[in-house]
Amino acid sequence: MTDTAHTTETGKPVGLTPQNQRLSTGWRQGARRALASPLFAPLLGLALILALGALTAYLIMRVPAYAGSLAPLQILLALGGILLAALVVRAIRRQLLEPLAELHNWALQVQGGNLAARVSEPADGEFAELARDINDVGEALQICSSKMEAEVQRQTERLAQKTRYLEILYEHQCGA
Numbered sequence: 001m002t003d004t005a006h007t008t009e010t011g012k013p014v015g016l017t018p019q020n021q022r023l024s025t026g027w028r029q030g031a032r033r034a035l036a037s038p039l040f041a042p043l044l045g046l047a048l049i050l051a052l053g054a055l056t057a058y059l060i061m062r063v064p065a066y067a068g069s070l071a072p073l074q075i076l077l078a079l080g081g082i083l084l085a086a087l088v089v090r091a092i093r094r095q096l097l098e099p100l101a102e103l104h105n106w107a108l109q110v111q112g113g114n115l116a117a118r119v120s121e122p123a124d125g126e127f128a129e130l131a132r133d134i135n136d137v138g139e140a141l142q143i144c145s146s147k148m149e150a151e152v153q154r155q156t157e158r159l160a161q162k163t164r165y166l167e168i169l170y171e172h173q174c175g176a
Contacts, residue, residue, distance in 0.1 A: 038095055042087040049081045099127035106134065115142040 034040060056070045056077070102119055109117035118138055121131040 038091045039088065042084050042091060046081060046084040046088060049077050049084060053077045053081070095127075099131070103127075103130075103134065106138070110138065110141070115145050 053074065056074050060067045060070055099122070106117050106119045115138065118135050119131045121135065122128045
């Protein structure tokens, strides 16, 4: 079901520029992006291993005779769980913590006055689009700052010229 109250006859959202039009479709792609995430497979595997581990533990409790035959399976499940947990930690570090640290570093640089600071744009992942948007913000800040500096310089020169005129006028008045 689409929201036609905010779309044109062609189905495009009203009031969006081409630069930020992707915002209108981003939420629709959330499920696809979650399935394509490097975290999805290890987390799903970890959930399955936990479920199988719980099932084997339940079977051992209900039928103690299965304890000997299910013990090797439980060991394999534990080893697989450890391996998948390590993969999840690695993926979280690469896909979340490192990009967040880079964003924090960018914010500190901009706060320190370095408006030329940019965030490296990963080829894919959750932060690729965000990195592009942040770099666009950085570029816009840099352009705005340059324009403001130029305007301040222009107004300073204008005030200096008016001050000179006033000094000449004052000297002419006092000297007469």
